[in-house]
Amino acid sequence: MKVAVLTSGGVAPGMNAAVRAAGQAAFARGWEAVVVEDGYYGLLEGEIRPVKRPELWGLVQQGGTALGTGRSSEFEEGEGGKEKALDRLREAGVGGIVVIGGGGSLAGGLELDERGLPTVGVPATIDNDIPGTELSIGVDTALNTAVAVIDRIKDTATAHRRAMVVGVLGRDSGYLAVMSAIAGGADATIVPEFDTEPQELLDLLNESYEKGKPRFTVVVAEGASPTAEGFCEFVNEAGGGYQADLTTLGHIQSGGTPTAFDRVLAARLGAAAVEALADDANGTMVALSGDSIERVPLKKVAGQKRPLDPDLYRLAGVLSALPER
Structure with a gap:
């Protein structure tokens, strides 16, 4: 099987560690790995290339995303853009894709999955506003x-x-x-x-x-x-x-070098995404739940926002002596 890895949306420290983990997990299964450069914009432009193990060396500690990131209004707004993206992936022989990014990126992954390309999402956003996971990569x-x-x-x-x-x-x-x-x-x-x-x-x-x-x-x-x-x-x-x-x-x-926590979280989620593809558990997002990695349907994630915990806001008020609300 040939697995593609794509990063999109806002940059989050640890994205590179997730790319590395997904690639290594694919190689461990005897699969091929390709990367999509410049996010969904690059996908429509056909910027898909093979990746080898040596290219993944050193990614774990790098900030940003070595693959680049880019949104595409053509992909987001029209059916034609989504079909074009599928054509590009099929032409490259891709049998499944790991999408690493925030809410909009994961919504794009759901579009690909619903059109027949097995897709698994990995939450990566410093806003920590993706539902279904306690923490996203980069937070x-x-x-x-x-x-x-x-x-x-x-x-x-x-x-x-x-x-x-x-x-x-x-x-x-x-x-x-x-x-x-x-x-x-x-x-x-x-x-x-x-x-x-x-x-x-x-x-x-x-x-x-x-x-x-x-x-x-x-x-x-x-x-x-x-x-x-x-x-x-x-x-x-x-x-x-x-x-x-x-x-x-x-x-x-x-930006900046990801913390040890983000590196470990990214490693776990990146590898778990490939495992989900292997288990035919596509159409999901891998997520942190307590000490475990769970699979959450992308349909429950796309277009949704994780609300701010009011207890945390109240705690900030108590600790800073804000007036009660």
């Missing part, structure tokens, strides 16, 4: 990156007695913001899933200043309202005790 690395920045910012904030507003990724999900606020000991967090009243937060900030707290740290998700920039301006225009400074992490969170 642990992104979280550690954010916490390291918050720890360093606290040193400067304390020295200057300032409020630091830290913007993290998460257009539709506040998972990274909440978890980095908890782990980094931040004083408040603003996320898309829950409303935040700027004046209420400013009152807390000023109360902290009056009680002699040397700093105040707010972690804001990318898609939250107010935005990180907006809240920083609000604080400075109000003229309270603290002067506020803004630090936006941006895509620094989606």
